[in-house]
Amino acid sequence: MKQITCIDDLREIHQRRVPKMFFDYVDRGSYAEETLRANRDDFQDIKFRQRILVDISERDLSTEIIGERAALPLILAPVGSTGMQYGDGEIHACRAAQAAGIPYTLSTMSICSLEDVAANVEQPFWFQLYVMRDRGFVKALIERAIAAKCSALVLTVDLQVIGQRHQDIKNGMSVPPEIFRLKNLIDIATKPRWVKGILAGKSRNFGNIAGHLPGSKDLGSVSAWVASQFDPSLNWKDIDWIRSIWPGKLIIKGILDVEDAALAVKAGAEALVVSNHGGRQLDGAPSSIEVLPDVVDAVGDQIEVMFDGGIRSGQDVMRALAMGARSCMIGRAYIYGLGAFGGPGVTKAIDIIKNELSTTMALCGVNSIEEIDDHVLAL
Numbered sequence: 001m002k003q004i005t006c007i008d009d010l011r012e013i014h015q016r017r018v019p020k021m022f023f024d025y026v027d028r029g030s031y032a033e034e035t036l037r038a039n040r041d042d043f044q045d046i047k048f049r050q051r052i053l054v055d056i057s058e059r060d061l062s063t064e065i066i067g068e069r070a071a072l073p074l075i076l077a078p079v080g081s082t083g084m085q086y087g088d089g090e091i092h093a094c095r096a097a098q099a100a101g102i103p104y105t106l107s108t109m110s111i112c113s114l115e116d117v118a119a120n121v122e123q124p125f126w127f128q129l130y131v132m133r134d135r136g137f138v139k140a141l142i143e144r145a146i147a148a149k150c151s152a153l154v155l156t157v158d159l160q161v162i163g164q165r166h167q168d169i170k171n172g173m174s175v176p177p178e179i180f181r182l183k184n185l186i187d188i189a190t191k192p193r194w195v196k197g198i199l200a201g202k203s204r205n206f207g208n209i210a211g212h213l214p215g216s217k218d219l220g221s222v223s224a225w226v227a228s229q230f231d232p233s234l235n236w237k238d239i240d241w242i243r244s245i246w247p248g249k250l251i252i253k254g255i256l257d258v259e260d261a262a263l264a265v266k267a268g269a270e271a272l273v274v275s276n277h278g279g280r281q282l283d284g285a286p287s288s289i290e291v292l293p294d295v296v297d298a299v300g301d302q303i304e305v306m307f308d309g310g311i312r313s314g315q316d317v318m319r320a321l322a323m324g325a326r327s328c329m330i331g332r333a334y335i336y337g338l339g340a341f342g343g344p345g346v347t348k349a350i351d352i353i354k355n356e357l358s359t360t361m362a363l364c365g366v367n368s369i370e371e372i373d374d375h376v377l378a379l
């Protein structure tokens with residue numbers, strides 16, 4: 001792995017090793033992908049202010065995330081179908097996060113179940129919840145997260161309907177995926193390493209939501225399945241209902257608007273995530289980094305503001321922190337590592353970002369995460 005020096009290198013190997021239908025599912029965005037591109041492009045407009053001759057010999061990258069110490073201001077974001085990128089992918093990613101001292105978020109749409117992950121890792125992890133129409137099932141899911149000792153609930157609120165991802169439709173990336181389509185079978189035949197990894201994994205279907213999946217003869221598009229299962233009536237009043245079941249910390253993920261951020265404060269969440277779902281939902285929405293400063297201005301002293309969208313380097317983490325985020329989630333950056341090399345690839349992705357962040361801090365003349373604010377930016 002010596003030749004791997006940046007997240008883009010991991011992406012390239014992921015693309016080579018994982019079938020196209022699964023790589024594209026990770027890599028691409030919704031509709032014309034304007035927001036997906038903006039997430040990356042807008043980072044590049046943010047320039048640092050280099051400072052020299054500051055003693056930077058004792059840099060500390062650790063911080064607190066919702067009251068817990070973390071080695072880095074970084075969180076592995078919830079990513080559906082992670083176990084299709086690499087066998088038992090959720091367990092590998094969670095272990096890598098815990099070894100690195102950062103939180104891992106398990107998606108409702110994971111392949112390994114809550115119970116599987118809990119049985120195979122050392123420490124508590126976070127659980128991301130999608131609210132489905134069947135509220136009895138949602139309640140049971142939250143109770144499973146409590147039983148699995150999850151230490152935070154991340155309620156994702158930007159996907160009650162799904163933004164269409166053209167490439168997924170073209171590739172047969174349905175629920176479940178059409179792997180027996182001739183084109184996909186031919187592609188899979190050229191990816192023996194992936195096949196071996198998947199066959200070695202314990203789980204091959206969505207572990208948390210058995211009973212809510214279409215039968216294998218009833219292949220539907222993801223959008224049809226989401227429309228049939230996800231509750232479009234979800235609204236602020238439901239937060240009280242969730243609170244009545246979930247006693248722990250609540251993080252609301254998917255906020256892009258200052259008024260919504262204020263409502264998240266009012267709802268009593270411990271944190272919110274400024275996120276456009278990695279450019280996979282409302283195409284034409286602004287980049288996450290564009291809206292971050294306004295959200296921080298409005299509510300940053302009342303609620304912990306987290307950030308995600310487009311982070312591919314430690315420089316990007318530094319930019320988000322400089323704009324007021326307290327910590328950052330990464331999605332694709334670690335999944336590229338997982339698809340390329342399994343657990344060690346996730347560790348590699350975290351290490352790359354950590355080293356880049358450390359060097360960037362040094363060259364900007366800061367020694368701690370708490371010191372990072374807009375004074376590190378060239379205005």
Ligand SMILES: Cc1cc2nc3c(=O)[nH]c(=O)nc-3n(C[C@H](O)[C@H](O)[C@H](O)COP(=O)(O)O)c2cc1C
Nearest residue numbers: 026077078079080107156277278309310330331332
């Ligand atoms: C393949 C993939 C699957 C995702 N699945 C979920 C999910 O199940 N739940 C969720 O809240 N967010 C999901 N997201 C969004 C991520 O949590 C995160 O918001 C996004 O990836 C951040 O952008 P980035 O990939 O540029 O870092 C997914 C993202 C990707 C790339």
Ligand SMILES: CCCCC(=O)C(=O)O
Nearest residue numbers: 080109159222226277280
């Ligand atoms: C049906 C939701 C799939 C997971 C997800 O959130 C995503 O693909 O972005």
